[in-house]
Amino acid sequence: MRGVVMYSAGDVRVEDREDPTIIDPTDAVIRLTATCICGSDLWPYRGIEPADHQVMGHEYVGVVEEVGDEVTTIKPGDFVVGSFVISDNTCEICRAGFQSKCVHAEFVAQIGTQAEKARIPYADGTLVATPGEPDADLVPALLAASDVLGTGWFAADAAQAGPGKTVAVVGDGAVGLMAILAAKHLGAERIIAMSRHPERQKLARHYGATDIVTERGDEGVARIKELTGGLGAHSVVEAVGTQESFMQAVGATRGGGHLGYVGVNYDVTIPGIQLFFAGIHTLGGPAPVRRYLPELIRMIWDRTIDPGLVFDLTLPLERAAEGYQAMDERRATKVLLTL
Amino acid sequence: MRGVVMYSAGDVRVEDREDPTIIDPTDAVIRLTATCICGSDLWPYRGIEPADHQVMGHEYVGVVEEVGDEVTTIKPGDFVVGSFVISDNTCEICRAGFQSKCVHAEFVAQIGTQAEKARIPYADGTLVATPGEPDADLVPALLAASDVLGTGWFAADAAQAGPGKTVAVVGDGAVGLMAILAAKHLGAERIIAMSRHPERQKLARHYGATDIVTERGDEGVARIKELTGGLGAHSVVEAVGTQESFMQAVGATRGGGHLGYVGVNYDVTIPGIQLFFAGIHTLGGPAPVRRYLPELIRMIWDRTIDPGLVFDLTLPLERAAEGYQAMDERRATKVLLTL
Numbered sequence: 243m244r245g246v247v248m249y250s251a252g253d254v255r256v257e258d259r260e261d262p263t264i265i266d267p268t269d270a271v272i273r274l275t276a277t278c279i280c281g282s283d284l285w286p287y288r289g290i291e292p293a294d295h296q297v298m299g300h301e302y303v304g305v306v307e308e309v310g311d312e313v314t315t316i317k318p319g320d321f322v323v324g325s326f327v328i329s330d331n332t333c334e335i336c337r338a339g340f341q342s343k344c345v346h347a348e349f350v351a352q353i354g355t356q357a358e359k360a361r362i363p364y365a366d367g368t369l370v371a372t373p374g375e376p377d378a379d380l381v382p383a384l385l386a387a388s389d390v391l392g393t394g395w396f397a398a399d400a401a402q403a404g405p406g407k408t409v410a411v412v413g414d415g416a417v418g419l420m421a422i423l424a425a426k427h428l429g430a431e432r433i434i435a436m437s438r439h440p441e442r443q444k445l446a447r448h449y450g451a452t453d454i455v456t457e458r459g460d461e462g463v464a465r466i467k468e469l470t471g472g473l474g475a476h477s478v479v480e481a482v483g484t485q486e487s488f489m490q491a492v493g494a495t496r497g498g499g500h501l502g503y504v505g506v507n508y509d510v511t512i513p514g515i516q517l518f519f520a521g522i523h524t525l526g527g528p529a530p531v532r533r534y535l536p537e538l539i540r541m542i543w544d545r546t547i548d549p550g551l552v553f554d555l556t557l558p559l560e561r562a563a564e565g566y567q568a569m570d571e572r573r574a575t576k577v578l579l580t581l
Numbered sequence: 582m583r584g585v586v587m588y589s590a591g592d593v594r595v596e597d598r599e600d601p602t603i604i605d606p607t608d609a610v611i612r613l614t615a616t617c618i619c620g621s622d623l624w625p626y627r628g629i630e631p632a633d634h635q636v637m638g639h640e641y642v643g644v645v646e647e648v649g650d651e652v653t654t655i656k657p658g659d660f661v662v663g664s665f666v667i668s669d670n671t672c673e674i675c676r677a678g679f680q681s682k683c684v685h686a687e688f689v690a691q692i693g694t695q696a697e698k699a700r701i702p703y704a705d706g707t708l709v710a711t712p713g714e715p716d717a718d719l720v721p722a723l724l725a726a727s728d729v730l731g732t733g734w735f736a737a738d739a740a741q742a743g744p745g746k747t748v749a750v751v752g753d754g755a756v757g758l759m760a761i762l763a764a765k766h767l768g769a770e771r772i773i774a775m776s777r778h779p780e781r782q783k784l785a786r787h788y789g790a791t792d793i794v795t796e797r798g799d800e801g802v803a804r805i806k807e808l809t810g811g812l813g814a815h816s817v818v819e820a821v822g823t824q825e826s827f828m829q830a831v832g833a834t835r836g837g838g839h840l841g842y843v844g845v846n847y848d849v850t851i852p853g854i855q856l857f858f859a860g861i862h863t864l865g866g867p868a869p870v871r872r873y874l875p876e877l878i879r880m881i882w883d884r885t886i887d888p889g890l891v892f893d894l895t896l897p898l899e900r901a902a903e904g905y906q907a908m909d910e911r912r913a914t915k916v917l918l919t920l
Contacts, residue, residue, distance in 0.1 A: 334810075334812060335812060335835065335836050335837060338837050339837060340836045340837030340860060342836070342860060343835075343836020343837060343860045345811070345812070471673075472684070473673060473674065473684070485853075488853060496674065496682075497674050497679045497681070497682020497866070498674060498677050498678060498679030498682060498869075503857070505857075506853035506854055506856075506857045507853075507854070508854050509853075510852075510853030510854065511850045511851065511852055511853060512850065512851040512852075512853055512856065513849075513850055513851075514824075514827060514845035514846075514848075514849030514850060514851055515845055515846070515847050515849065517845075517851065517863075517865070518842070518844070518845045518865055518866050518867075519866060519867070520866065521679060521681060521682045521865070521866030521867065522864070522866070523862065523863070523864045524862070524863045524864075525861070525862045525863075526856070526857055526860070527836070527857050527858060527859065527860030527861070528857075528858070528860065530837075
């Protein structure tokens with residue numbers, strides 16, 4: 243099969259890789275319908291994380307080709323959406339809703355779903371079948387559920403976005419935009435998008451942002467305070483992951499408020515005393531997308547939500563390198579790769 | 582009046598200070614019945630924080646001498662307990678239960694309650710009157726409510742200690758011990774005290790600890806994992822505030838679990854990536870003691886809880902310096918100063 247390999251920072255190639263097969267009886271092998279490039283794939287691309295001849299990709303939708311003997315909830319021919327983290331969905335941690343910390347957790351990035359096929363371990367606990375074969379226009383939305391939508395949803399939920407709440411979203415990338423969509427759906431009263439890009443501001447408003455703040459860092463915090471009677475937002479989503487954006491998010495949260503954060507790079511260090519005196523709740527980490535998948539699929543199927551708009555460039559898998567470049571140069575928010 | 586002044590690290594004196602008077606109509610002036618020395622008072626004593634001729638003390642119980650014109654809920658002659666943070670108890674932040682982040686918050690440490698009298702701003706929002714004059718043996722317990730009990734209670738609550746939960750408490754100082762008492766009262770199934778001191782282990786067991794772990798750092802984390810089927814504790818309280826103890830607490834919390842932390846020193850820096858991959862809830866900061874005071878006073882009055890045992894040395898105010906020394910040398914867990 244064909245698949246993406248990142249040879250080194252900036253050097254993305256599509257080449258022949260070995261076809262996956264069933265190894266464990268809980269595995270499934272799927273033929274991908276679509277996959278995509280994640281903001282986090284840019285970290286190795288930019289040399290912020292190591293890149294050394296590694297397979298890439300952790301977002302995926304596709305059709306089941308084969309399942310192991312112990313797989314019971316999905317079968318060959320099913321159209322499935324899966325989380326970017328493998329989970330058994332039966333352990334104590336999964337049952338508490340934190341599938342991304344499952345005792346059998348494994349990052350799909352290690353499997354590399356920017357490819358024609360993928361072996362998915364713990365298929366019952368990781369994949370969710372859609373009610374049938376989706377209309378073509380639903381495929382991008384379902385693909386978004388695999389990570390960016392699920393992650394944005396978790397972030398908004400972690401920030402306890404809901405009725406009566408003012409929610410500030412730091413970051414206007416795909417995850418930030420999805421957090422806005424989620425906050426709106428969860429009933430937030432006011433949603434402040436922190437964004438400098440006119441195109442993304444437009445999409446932010448489409449998804450439910452009521453206010454736009456263009457300032458960053460301390461100025462961004464001051465602006466959020468201004469908009470919230472000096473108190474800060476009840477709920478803040480951090481969807482960038484740099485030192486500045488993280489501390490901006492801490493500063494924008496009111497005392498006793500909730501910060502949900504869904505990505506930090508390796509350079510972020512949080513001054514303990516600053517977090518302490520902020521007096522806030524935090525919840526973060528790789529999102530337990532599997533918890534939300536059944537509901538997200540239902541809402542996409544019913545056309546209640548339209549997360550697919552975050553994809554603003556579509557390319558065939560063979561042209562993945564162009565996709566990386568477009569996202570790196572911020573010419574695209576998120577690139578969908580067709581198969 | 583007489584009061585404590587810390588001239589410099591290690592140099593604590595009791596000297597004449599000006600009597601407090603009503604300044605604002607929301608003030609009260611109280612005559613202290615008892616005060617005490619806090620673990621955090623050792624930071625300037627040890628030179629970890631600056632010490633320069635400053636008043637000391639933020640825990641207090643006493644009798645109201647005089648109130649300003651706008652004070653309505655307490656009157657001269659009332660016996661009162663107050664939080665270590667001033668709060669109006671009416672602003673939006675207070676109403677959400679985060680009185681330590683009140684828009685009028687002020688640290689009582691700036692007022693210095695290791696003294697015969699104190700002016701307490703926002704008396705209605707900071708002080709709570711007891712049902713009557715307390716029996717002498719209840720005074721230490723009521724004094725504990727002012728900070729260590731209220732702080733330990735908040736920490737256990739922040740960690741979501743409760744039925745079915747395994748709670749690990751990092752630190753066997755007064756706050757850690759109070760967190761154990763709180764976890765027990767909140768219905769925790771298992772309470773693991775991380776403690777090396779035989780005397781404190783004994784008190785930890787008295788207050789409800791079911792297990793003792795003496796290891797620290799990574800070994801302490803490994804031991805907690807061993808005791809919890811490899812998962813970590815549902816609820817962890819951090820009651821020390823050093824780099825090692827904070828990261829030990831993060832590591833001891835299971836994915837999706839809750840960490841409550843109630844003190845960090847200025848040197849603590851949290852690697853963002855480590856907190857991220859832990860996938861945990863955190864809530865910390867100066868405890869909103871005022872939220873819990875009415876209930877804590879009721880339980881002390883009813884003799885449901887006996888927090889007063891954390892005081893293991895009692896000295897007259899005039900001998901405060903000896904008290905600091907005893908705590909610094911760990912000869913005393915917590916020193917009560919009588920007036």
